[in-house]
Amino acid sequence: xxxxxxxxxxxxxxxxxxxxxxxxxxxxxxxxxxxxxxxxxxxxxxxxxxxxxxxxxxxxxxxxxxxxxxxxxxxxxxxxxxxxxxxxxxxxxxxxxxxxxxxxxxxxxxxxxxxxxxxxxxxxxxxxxxxxxxxxxxxxxxxxxxxxxxxxxxxxxxxxxxxxxxxxxxxxxxxxxxxx
Amino acid sequence: xxxxxxxxxxxxxxxxxxxxxxxxxxxxxxxxxxxxxxxxxxxxxxxxxxxxxxxxxxxxxxxxxxxxxxxxxxxxxxxxxxxxxxxxxxxxxxxxxxxxxxxxxxxxxxxxxxxxxxxxxxxxxxxxxxxxxxxxxxxxxxxxxxxxxxxxxxxxxxxxxxxxxxxxxxxxxxxxxxxx
Numbered sequence: 001x002x003x004x005x006x007x008x009x010x011x012x013x014x015x016x017x018x019x020x021x022x023x024x025x026x027x028x029x030x031x032x033x034x035x036x037x038x039x040x041x042x043x044x045x046x047x048x049x050x051x052x053x054x055x056x057x058x059x060x061x062x063x064x065x066x067x068x069x070x071x072x073x074x075x076x077x078x079x080x081x082x083x084x085x086x087x088x089x090x091x092x093x094x095x096x097x098x099x100x101x102x103x104x105x106x107x108x109x110x111x112x113x114x115x116x117x118x119x120x121x122x123x124x125x126x127x128x129x130x131x132x133x134x135x136x137x138x139x140x141x142x143x144x145x146x147x148x149x150x151x152x153x154x155x156x157x158x159x160x161x162x163x164x165x166x167x168x169x170x171x172x173x174x175x176x177x178x179x180x
Numbered sequence: 181x182x183x184x185x186x187x188x189x190x191x192x193x194x195x196x197x198x199x200x201x202x203x204x205x206x207x208x209x210x211x212x213x214x215x216x217x218x219x220x221x222x223x224x225x226x227x228x229x230x231x232x233x234x235x236x237x238x239x240x241x242x243x244x245x246x247x248x249x250x251x252x253x254x255x256x257x258x259x260x261x262x263x264x265x266x267x268x269x270x271x272x273x274x275x276x277x278x279x280x281x282x283x284x285x286x287x288x289x290x291x292x293x294x295x296x297x298x299x300x301x302x303x304x305x306x307x308x309x310x311x312x313x314x315x316x317x318x319x320x321x322x323x324x325x326x327x328x329x330x331x332x333x334x335x336x337x338x339x340x341x342x343x344x345x346x347x348x349x350x351x352x353x354x355x356x357x358x359x360x
Contacts, residue, residue, distance in 0.1 A: 020201070021200070021201025021202075022201075023272065023310040023311040024311055025311045025312065028311070052268065052270060052313060052336065053268045053313070053315060053336055055266065055315070057237075057263075057266055057338050058238070058266055058267075058268065058336055058337060058338055059336075060240070060268065060270075060334075060336035083237075086235065086237055086238055087238075088232065088233045088238065088240065090232060090240075092203065130203040131203040131204055131205045131208070132205065133232060133233070135233060135235070154240075156232065156233060156238055156239075156240035156336055157238060158237050158238055
């Protein structure tokens with residue numbers, strides 16, 4: 001990802017935080033994490049993140065997906081001798097299309113959005129509108145996407161160890177370099 | 181506390197959630213927890229709470245303090261063989277006056293609001309405006325109050341076991357009965 005893309009995505013993300021009425025400090029605004037996961041198509045597959053807190057026991061983040069942006073399929077595995085990350089997503093703005101392996105019989109045809117250009121294998125759909133939430137227990141395969149208005153999602157979780165996540169799409173790199 | 185007071189406080193709390201742009205489900209709105217801690221002066225000492233999630237490992241709440249309302253001094257003690265609750269408060273609306281024992285030399289005179297009608301013994305003041313936050317580690321004595329505009333505070337924490345909290349004011353009962 002180029003530095004200019006990071007800046008562009010940060011500016012876009014700020015618009016969505018504002019739509020959700022989320023107030024950030026200047027430092028948080030300047031350091032929004034832009035994750036393209038090494039796929040090089042951040043506007044399609046990627047997400048924007050402000051991490052409020054991440055201690056040994058607790059993590060809270062505020063995530064943005066621009067319209068139709070997809071967070072690719074992954075699961076949280078045991079890390080540092082602890083059980084994998086448990087996370088609750090709460091939609092604050094827009095519409096979230098969330099897919100898990102809860103119903104293993106769900107099929108591609110059950111997905112009400114276009115399939116993304118990254119490997120997905122689970123299709124049990126949950127749609128979250130503002131005020132609605134869903135809890136993802138450790139080990140659950142999941143991916144999610146925003147609808148046409150984008151989405152802002154609060155995440156409440158155990159310690160974030162996203163660097164150990166297992167991704168379905170083997171092209172993915174969790175912490176790719178930013179090119180100057 | 182009378183049922184009519186609970187209803188009145190819920191209606192008041194809804195106004196503050198709205199000011200903060202927090203979107204709640206109808207079920208959450210109907211079940212806002214109104215805590216007077218058995219002191220019988222909820223508009224002065226008490227708080228209003230929506231608990232989004234409380235699992236074995238993670239808890240997230242959205243709290244309201246009406247103008248000048250005070251959450252009394254307490255600390256979170258080890259419970260069920262686990263370390264005490266760790267919590268991060270993030271101000272979403274209004275102004276929070278938070279007091280901890282971080283600086284044990286802080287004195288009553290350092291408190292920039294009137295002292296509340298409940299026992300307080302720690303006076304290290306932190307003021308939180310929207311977007312600002314503070315993390316309270318287990319065992320830390322703390323109390324907090326809203327300024328004249330009230331406050332909405334997100335809490336990100338480990339499992340909530342507030343029923344085992346240790347309160348300075350010995351009149352306090354964590355789960356007092358509601359009279360019909």
